[in-house]
Amino acid sequence: MIRTIRDAAEADLAHIAALYGREVLNGTATFELEPPTREEMARRYAAVKRHDLPWLVAELDGTFAGYAYASPFRPRPAYRYGVEGSIYIEEAARGQGVGRALLEALIGRVRAMGLRHVIGAISDSRSSAASIALHRALGFRDAGVYRQVGWKFDRWLDVTLMQLDLAPEGEPPTASGLDLTGGLA
Template sequence: MTLTIRDAAETDLPRVAALYGREVLRGTATFELEPPGPQEMARRFAAVKRHNLPWLTAELDGAFAGYAYASPFRPRPAYRYGVEGSVYIEEAARGHGVGRTLLDALIGRVRAMGLRHVIGAISDSDTSAASIALHRSLGFREAGVYRQVGWKFERWLDVTLMQLDLAPEGAPPGAPGLDLTGGLA
């Protein structure tokens, strides 16, 4: 099997939207209840790019296998050195290292930007053991759990927060951080 990671392009958005839409309707990785349309996905993609943050696409043997992107963690200026990472994998591509490779590539990109933290917000803590284990294996540590903060599929869902320190020595930032004036994704 050949796994390729590349920068996402606007031409990827129909596949991105389809994958995300399936997760909205059948999964708990997002708390959205209605799949966003193509225009909304294009707006989100443009917002990530406006911040010069990475949005990556994975192909497994030439077929779309998933995507990952970084978005500003929070809108206040003091948070400008942290991002939240999001990863979505096609069901048929799971178990082939796609998630690990995408997340590792995303971490490399934001580290090269001089950012300090990557935050993972993993919903449905009860059924997301694989995602939590993946994040741990890449150096993330648990930062806390929001208990029963989402209501989806007639049940309460937790969110486990995981944090990767890219500059754990605590030195002052060496890069300007994100420009948060362009709005969040």
């Protein structure tokens, strides 16, 4: 099996929108209730790229297997050194190292930009043990839990917050951070 991690392109948006749409309808990794259109996913993709942040695609043997991207953590200027990471994996590709490869690549790209934090907000803590374990294995630490903040599939869902410090000693920033004047993704 050949695993490839590459930059996403607009040609990937149909696969990205389809995967995300399935997660909206059938999963708890997102609290959206209606799948966004391909056009809306293109708008979100463009917003991430406007910030020069990574949006990556994974392939297994040349077949789309998932994606990950970083988006600004919050809109206020003091937050310009932190991003939130998002990862979605095709069901058939789960358990094959795709999530780990995407998250490692995303962390590498963000680190190279001189940013300080990667935040993970993992929905449905109860059924996301593998995602939480993956984040811990890559150095994320627990930062808290929002309890029962989402209502989906006739039940309350938690969100586990995790944080990776890319400069754990608290050194001053090595880059100017994100330009947040253009709005968030």
